[in-house]
Amino acid sequence: MAALPPLASPAYAQAAGMAGVGQSEVIAFRANVNAVDMNARTITLTGPRGNAFTFKVGDAVQNLAQVKPGDNVIAHIFSSRTFVLSPPGATLPPNSLTLAGAGAPTGSLPAGMVASRLVVTGLVVSVDTANHTLQLVDPQGGPVRTVNVVTPQVQQAMGMVKPGDTITAVIDDVLLAQLEPAT
Numbered sequence: 001m002a003a004l005p006p007l008a009s010p011a012y013a014q015a016a017g018m019a020g021v022g023q024s025e026v027i028a029f030r031a032n033v034n035a036v037d038m039n040a041r042t043i044t045l046t047g048p049r050g051n052a053f054t055f056k057v058g059d060a061v062q063n064l065a066q067v068k069p070g071d072n073v074i075a076h077i078f079s080s081r082t083f084v085l086s087p088p089g090a091t092l093p094p095n096s097l098t099l100a101g102a103g104a105p106t107g108s109l110p111a112g113m114v115a116s117r118l119v120v121t122g123l124v125v126s127v128d129t130a131n132h133t134l135q136l137v138d139p140q141g142g143p144v145r146t147v148n149v150v151t152p153q154v155q156q157a158m159g160m161v162k163p164g165d166t167i168t169a170v171i172d173d174v175l176l177a178q179l180e181p182a183t
């Protein structure tokens with residue numbers, strides 16, 4: 001299986017003075033196992049374009065000893081980004097980071113899943129639609145950060161944003177990987 005093109009599905013929403021834009025994609029690819037270091041608990045993979053990646057494998061992975069150089073791994077990555085624009089005074093969700101993971105049962109082929117959800121809100125200080133940048137600050141205070149808006153769908157929505165608004169980002173990432181059975 002070669003790398004599959006990402007499946008993107010932009011979405012727009014608006015309700016009760018709020019507006020939002022979101023996008024998700026799924027990427028599937030096959031990688032080859034180059035090296036497994038049982039002492040360091042790392043695995044090195046080479047993707048379909050020849051890029052090598054080394055990952056630290058947690059103690060929850062019980063079947064690492066079954067993975068050998070030359071094995072193939074199938075990976076699926078799901079990524080979703082949603083940005084919600086709220087007017088001044090709106091109730092905002094708390095900033096949070098949630099992580100979860102699971103591994104295959106002992107004795108089965110190695111497989112695992114790692115998922116994360118990041119929720120973070122910034123107060124809009126300035127909007128530069130010509131250069132596709134926003135300046136945001138934590139609503140509780142702190143340094144001003146410049147964000148480069150690179151997604152065309154979000155660049156188009158920048159006209160709705162004005163100083164004093166808040167933007168809440170909800171970022172979900174899931175990685176599923178499994179050892180491909182030998183044929």
